[in-house]
Amino acid sequence: MKKVYYLSTCDTCKRIIKELGIGEEFDYQDIKTEKITSEQLEGMQNLAGSYEALFSRVARKYKELGLKEKQLTEDDYKNYILEEYTFLKRPVFLIDQEIFIGNSKKNVEALKNKLS
Template sequence: MMADSVSVEVVGLPYCTTCQKAVAYLEERGVAIQNFRDVKTQPLSRAEVEELARKVGGAEKLFSKRAMKYRKMGLHEQQLSEDDLLRHMTEEYTFITRPVIVRGDRATAGFSAKRVDELVG
């Protein structure tokens, strides 16, 4: 069991199955979810996207190449700079890898039990 004092913020979509899995996983471990931010109804500002990117270890780690628009917009054929990635994630929430689990100054993007354990352990 984790210490009672561990709490996180989750950034994602309520109907996203990966986000639901992550929330269930956190709850099983007794981790309090302080806030669930729905990026569709509460879009992230550019500053917030930059902050999340910094916490997960860079825009590359936060950016989702699985987003349907990634290929539609032809982004897979472009060399995207850090600035491009941040701009796309700010303009289009589906480019943000879900969920982002934030604990203080660190965060992990996408659900991986191992990475979540490292974050909250």
Template sequence: MNTYIYLSTCNTCMRILKDLNLPEGTKLQDVKHDPISQAQLEALYAVTHSYEQLINKRSRVLQALNKAGKTLDENGYKLLLETEYSCLKRPILHWENNFYLGNAKKTVAAMQQAIHG
């Protein structure tokens, strides 16, 4: 199923959602109220081969850990993704077996291309 994974309190996610003009039937998944499943996390990992690449580097939780001098390995990043919805890089578009992660202009353009051709 085509899915847009986002955080409803993230202005950037909401702006991109509006700009994408997603077709009817696209599942909208707000990670604050509907966290990503283990299966989704594993599918994302299969694409990136790194939990660190799935992390929102600007997350307050991650910044607090860094400030406290904590360093994370892959298992630490995985645990963070499983327990803290705000640490997930967003938005994520799962469209026809492809994943598009993040809000970089190039990524958003690729999302548009995938959806509208």
């Protein structure tokens, strides 16, 4: 299985997808128009090891809701991601039983290596 969770309005997501040259072999899910289900998130968590690894601290709502000052639990991370799509660190690529989370150079390089 090859799947990518992304935002079609995010320039960084679009740049990474273009840079990797991926196409129809991937199932694309725009998380703004097609919400992540609890089952999908649980599957990602099983591969990532935690919900925290999937959680974006750079989302605008992170500051707006004052989450920096709070001690968040795994359930909190899960619920925030399910409530608000911007809390998912993106893009998230699933390739077979591997997960690649976010847009860091290290992650994009690992993804390139996996695809080549």
